[in-house]
Amino acid sequence: MRARQITFFLTRRLLALIVLLLLISFLIFGLLYLAPGNAIQVLLGTHPASPAAIAALEAKYHLNDSFFVQYLLWLKGAVHLNLGVSIQSGQTVTSLISSRIGVTIFLGVYAFLLAVLIGIPAGIASAMRNRTAADRTIVGISLIGVSVPAFVSGIFLLYLLAIDAGWFPVYGPGTGFPDRLWHLTLPAFALAFGVMALIVKLTRAAMITALEQDYIAFAQARGVGPLRIITRYALRNSAGPIITAGGLILGVVLTGAVLVEQVFALPGIGTLLITSVESKDVPVVQGFTLLAAAILIGANFLIDLCYLFIDPRITAGRGVR
Amino acid sequence: MTVITAPDTGVLVSPRKRGRRRPSLLILLSFLIVLLVVACALFGSLLAPFGANAQNLIVATQAPSAHHLLGTDDFGRDILSRIIVGARAAVIGPALIAVGALIVGNVLGLVAGYFGGRVDYFIMRLADLVWALPGLLIAIVVVGVIGGGYYVAVVVLVVLTFPIDARIVRGAVLQQRNMPYVEAAETLGIARSRIMLRHIWPNILPLVVANTFLNFAFSLVALSALSFLGLGVPLNTPDWGGMLSQNLSLIQGNAMACLAPAIALVLTAVSMNLIGDWSYERLSDRGRAR
Numbered sequence: 001m002r003a004r005q006i007t008f009f010l011t012r013r014l015l016a017l018i019v020l021l022l023l024i025s026f027l028i029f030g031l032l033y034l035a036p037g038n039a040i041q042v043l044l045g046t047h048p049a050s051p052a053a054i055a056a057l058e059a060k061y062h063l064n065d066s067f068f069v070q071y072l073l074w075l076k077g078a079v080h081l082n083l084g085v086s087i088q089s090g091q092t093v094t095s096l097i098s099s100r101i102g103v104t105i106f107l108g109v110y111a112f113l114l115a116v117l118i119g120i121p122a123g124i125a126s127a128m129r130n131r132t133a134a135d136r137t138i139v140g141i142s143l144i145g146v147s148v149p150a151f152v153s154g155i156f157l158l159y160l161l162a163i164d165a166g167w168f169p170v171y172g173p174g175t176g177f178p179d180r181l182w183h184l185t186l187p188a189f190a191l192a193f194g195v196m197a198l199i200v201k202l203t204r205a206a207m208i209t210a211l212e213q214d215y216i217a218f219a220q221a222r223g224v225g226p227l228r229i230i231t232r233y234a235l236r237n238s239a240g241p242i243i244t245a246g247g248l249i250l251g252v253v254l255t256g257a258v259l260v261e262q263v264f265a266l267p268g269i270g271t272l273l274i275t276s277v278e279s280k281d282v283p284v285v286q287g288f289t290l291l292a293a294a295i296l297i298g299a300n301f302l303i304d305l306c307y308l309f310i311d312p313r314i315t316a317g318r319g320v321r
Numbered sequence: 322m323t324v325i326t327a328p329d330t331g332v333l334v335s336p337r338k339r340g341r342r343r344p345s346l347l348i349l350l351s352f353l354i355v356l357l358v359v360a361c362a363l364f365g366s367l368l369a370p371f372g373a374n375a376q377n378l379i380v381a382t383q384a385p386s387a388h389h390l391l392g393t394d395d396f397g398r399d400i401l402s403r404i405i406v407g408a409r410a411a412v413i414g415p416a417l418i419a420v421g422a423l424i425v426g427n428v429l430g431l432v433a434g435y436f437g438g439r440v441d442y443f444i445m446r447l448a449d450l451v452w453a454l455p456g457l458l459i460a461i462v463v464v465g466v467i468g469g470g471y472y473v474a475v476v477v478l479v480v481l482t483f484p485i486d487a488r489i490v491r492g493a494v495l496q497q498r499n500m501p502y503v504e505a506a507e508t509l510g511i512a513r514s515r516i517m518l519r520h521i522w523p524n525i526l527p528l529v530v531a532n533t534f535l536n537f538a539f540s541l542v543a544l545s546a547l548s549f550l551g552l553g554v555p556l557n558t559p560d561w562g563g564m565l566s567q568n569l570s571l572i573q574g575n576a577m578a579c580l581a582p583a584i585a586l587v588l589t590a591v592s593m594n595l596i597g598d599w600s601y602e603r604l605s606d607r608g609r610a611r
Contacts, residue, residue, distance in 0.1 A: 020450075035466045143598075147590035149542045151549050152583045155565060159576055251455030258461065259546055263569070274550055277465030289462050292455075300453065 013304045017297050024293045028286050029071045035282055042282050045087035084283035093287035103173045104268035107184050108253050111191035119196040123203025145197025150256035154190035154263035171265040187264045191256045202245050206238030239310050246303045348599050351592035358589050361408035369402035373559045382574040392575040394568055400578050404585050407559035415540035417475050419533045422482035430490025431517045448488035456481040457543050464552045471554050474547050478540055493525040527604030534597030538590045545586055561586045
């Protein structure tokens with residue numbers, strides 16, 4: 001019975017997410033026709049418009065077929081990781097992205113770990129010391145963090161710690177793991193600041209609600225140790241709202257990475273997106289957007305999975321939405 | 322996106338007195354900053370000591386001095402003047418977005434909350450979708466591909482903001498809907514549009530106002546990020562986000578060329594967020610015994 005319900009729940013979510021991904025892929029394909037000029041002009045870019053080149057493009061992108069057929073053929077390619085060829089460099093979009101994605105993943109994971117490792121303890125501390133000076137300081141810092149875009153915090157860190165103090169490199173991704181870690185420390189902190197602020201805000205709100213519950217008072221009365229109360233009872237019960245925001249947090253990381261890579265001149269997929277946007281390299285932009293959408297949707301599915309482990313009420317049957 | 326977390330932000334605003342609340346020093350300061358920015362947006366070119374685009378290559382890339390308080394950029398343009406005049410781009414776009422989202426979001430939210438049904442379902446799903454999407458990233462892709470700069474960005478951001486507004490308004494309308502005064506008005510045969518606009522709407526106005534401030538702050542940051550990436554205002558128009566990216570290479574010559582617009586941006590965004598949180602706290606507690 002239980003296993004069947006879980007399968008039902010997951011299958012339903014998975015189907016919904018696949019439909020969503022298809023819808024988004026349709027919009028992404030449409031970008032080609034939203035760009036100024038017709039599809040051939042867009043795909044030609046700065047190349048000379050010889051009849052042979054136009055004919056080659058028409059054949060390659062099936063431009064003489066109907067819009068819907070073109071979409072299906074494009075989608076078929078995308079499923080096989082064939083996203084077309086960059087107009088600017090002539091490389092395939094897949095190879096361009098895969099050569100650049102390492103830096104972005106490194107940066108994103110680094111920043112995410114920093115944000116979680118600082119944000120969650122800070123949020124817990126803030127909730128436990130509710131309405132004290134420590135709480136106000138943490139809330140104040142996270143309010144600034146929410147308001148400050150990643151590129152601004154990046155510029156401040158760049159100026160203070162890389163240029164003025166000279167402790168960190170000014171740009172570039174570094175080579176080898178220790179060097180890369182060192183090169184990406186400032187960008188990761190810049191990116192982590194806004195994410196951390198969001199995590200503090202969520203953790204604090206959820207923890208305050210959890211700590212007000214009767215079972216906490218009961219546990220305290222029974223003499224359960226404070227550490228156990230926080231981790232086992234309060235934190236586990238406030239994990240729901242924090243994990244629900246996981247998709248939101250990933251979105252902030254992705255957007256922030258684009259901006260931070262620009263500040264620190266890092267060769268990740270963020271700077272790839274910006275150079276492609278500047279040169280109207282539509283296939284690359286489409287590839288990036290499709291990848292971002294797939295990552296976000298995949299993450300949302302993982303979040304649903306996490307629910308099952310954290311909140312047994314969902315699998316018990318009542319909580320299935 | 323804008324996140325209203327009502328119960329947990331009061332700490333900054335009023336540490337002690339939770340009863341009758343006067344604005345704290347911090348809030349007064351925030352209002353002052355916002356007023357200053359609005360004044361610069363309205364009368365910028367009169368207040369600025371130099372022309373915002375007046376080039377003087379003899380004084381290119383100079384550190385702050387008595388003559389140029391924040392120094393100059395690589396064309397010898399006065400940074401302070403460009404920041405003052407740049408306030409216009411920092412205010413107009415976010416204001417348009419906040420007002421646009423306010424109008425569309427409120428109309429849809431009122432209809433969804435009052436009538437329910439299909440409109441309600443559609444708006445809630447749309448809000449779910451937009452909530453999960455990284456708005457700024459979408460704006461970068463759409464504005465980047467379509468082109469058109471600032472005003473296209475404004476429209477895109479309105480589209481990405483109004484569903485959230487609609488959802489907030491809808492929630493508030495649902496609370497009001499079952500109140501006796503609504504029933505009384507319906508019994509009297511007052512037109513539904515009038516009930517929505519003249520009876521229900523004034524009661525949820527505080528929430529709407531607070532949310533508009535938060536939307537303004539979000540839009541300010543989003544638009545300046547687009548300008549930073551070169552997708553916002555045209556190159557010559559002074560704009561804080563644009564100045565950041567153009568003067569990034571001058572950071573060793575005149576750091577202020579790059580840091581001062583960043584500070585202006587942060588101060589304005591933080592002030593707007595503080596005012597939004599404060600007014601939400603203050604207005605939403607009205608009438609609630611606490």
